[in-house]
Amino acid sequence: MKLFVDTGDIEEVRKAAEWGILDGVTTNPTLIAKSGKGFKETVLKICELVPDGDISAEVVATDYDTMLKEALEISSWHPQIVVKVPLIDPGIRLVKTLSDKGIKTNVTLVFTVGQALLAAKAGATYISNFVGRVDDLATDGMQGVVDTVNMVDTYGFSSQVLVASVRHPLHVLQAVQAGAHVSTMPLKIIEALFKHPLTDSGLKRFLEDWNQAGLSIF
Numbered sequence: 001m002k003l004f005v006d007t008g009d010i011e012e013v014r015k016a017a018e019w020g021i022l023d024g025v026t027t028n029p030t031l032i033a034k035s036g037k038g039f040k041e042t043v044l045k046i047c048e049l050v051p052d053g054d055i056s057a058e059v060v061a062t063d064y065d066t067m068l069k070e071a072l073e074i075s076s077w078h079p080q081i082v083v084k085v086p087l088i089d090p091g092i093r094l095v096k097t098l099s100d101k102g103i104k105t106n107v108t109l110v111f112t113v114g115q116a117l118l119a120a121k122a123g124a125t126y127i128s129n130f131v132g133r134v135d136d137l138a139t140d141g142m143q144g145v146v147d148t149v150n151m152v153d154t155y156g157f158s159s160q161v162l163v164a165s166v167r168h169p170l171h172v173l174q175a176v177q178a179g180a181h182v183s184t185m186p187l188k189i190i191e192a193l194f195k196h197p198l199t200d201s202g203l204k205r206f207l208e209d210w211n212q213a214g215l216s217i218f
C-alpha cells in the first residue's frame with residue numbers, strides 16, 4: 001500500500017520525505033489555507049521535496065468551465081501534480097475530460113460506493129474514500145473502502161482506492177486489510193506507526209547489555 005502524507009505544511013513533508021518511504025502528498029483547500037503560504041509556491045515546494053511522488057492539489061470552483069480552467073492551470077505547474085476534484089456533477093465531467101487528456105486526477109469527498117463507481121467510470125486515477133468523517137457520524141467509514149476496493153477489483157477499473165480522513169493507526173491497519181491501494185494521513189499518524197512499547201524496551205535492553213559488556217563496533 002502506498003503511503004501519502006496529508007498536509008500543506010512544508011516542514012511536515014520534509015520530515016516524512018526524509019524517511020524515504022513516502023509515495024506522495026495530498027493537500028486540500030483547508031490544509032493550504034492553514035499553511036499560511038501561497039498555493040502554487042507550496043505545491044511546487046512539495047514536488048521538490050518528494051520528487052517521485054504524486055502530489056494532489058485541489059480545484060476550488062464548482063462550475064465546469066472554471067473548474068477546467070483551474071485544473072489546466074494547476075496541472076501546468078509541474079508534471080507530478082494530480083488534480084484533485086470534488087465528487088460533484090461538474091467534477092465527474094471534469095475528471096472524464098482530464099483523464100482523456102492524460103492528466104491524473106484524485107476524486108475527493110467520496111463517501112459511498114455509488115459515488116466511487118462514478119469516479120471510476122470517469123477514469124479517476126485515485127478515488128479518495130473518506131473514513132474518519134463517516135466514523136464521526138457513528139457509522140463504519142471503513143466499510144465504504146471495503147466496498148470500493150471490491151467494486152474496483154470486480155470490474156477491473158484502473159482507479160486506485162485512496163483511504164482519506166485517516167484519524168489513527170487502526171485505520172491504516174484496516175486499510176491494509178481491505179486491500180486499499182493508498183492511505184493518506186497526517187504526519188502524526190505516520191509517526192504513530194513507528195511506535196511499540198516492546199520496541200522501546202527491547203532496544204533499551206540491547207543497548208544496556210552491549211554497553212555493560214564494553215563492546216564496540218569500531
Ligand code: E4P
Nearest residue numbers: 006026027028133164165166
Ligand atoms: C484527503 O485527501 C483529505 O485531505 C483528508 O484526508 C481529510 O481528512 P480530515 O477528515 O481529517 O479533514
